[in-house]
């Protein structure tokens with residue numbers, strides 16, 4: 001199961017800066033950007049939300065993953081203007097140091113990183129996967145993360161982290 005939203009084509013039109021509002025992490029955020037500016041650049045440069053990383057800029061590596069209406073999407077190939085009425089969640093909206101999301105907690109416990117550059121994408125995609133399917137098997141986990149590249153080769157630890165996240169999410173759901 002691939003949870004990743006199909007990338008939208010980058011708008012080819014050009015023009016001046018426009019002001020509009022994005023719905024990010026549960027809040028309305030005013031931005032000023034070109035119509036075709038990617039969501040990744042708007043999040044990082046306009047809103048200082050730097051959890052999403054710039055990797056390939058082509059929708060190929062997953063480093064820039066955010067959730068759009070709960071679905072993992074590559075923010076580098078999606079014009080921010082085109083998703084201004086949709087709910088965007090970044091790594092910062094998932095949890096913070098005081099209140100970690102279970103997936104973040106699991107990745108820390110599993111020490112599933114070397115350089116860490118891929119982790120935003122791994123965590124956001126895992127969060128979307130477990131929201132849609134709380135008990136994925138190994139094949140489903142690998143399929144969901146197939147659009148997220150890790151150049152450091154920490155795939156084994158990442159798989160352990162996803163499984164730990166499954167347990168933590170189930171524990172949290174049991175307490176709710």
Ligand code: FES
Nearest residue numbers: 055056057062076
């Ligand atoms: S930076 Fe967006 S997919 Fe690589």
Ligand code: FES
Nearest residue numbers: 114118150151152
């Ligand atoms: S930990 Fe370095 S790219 Fe994944």
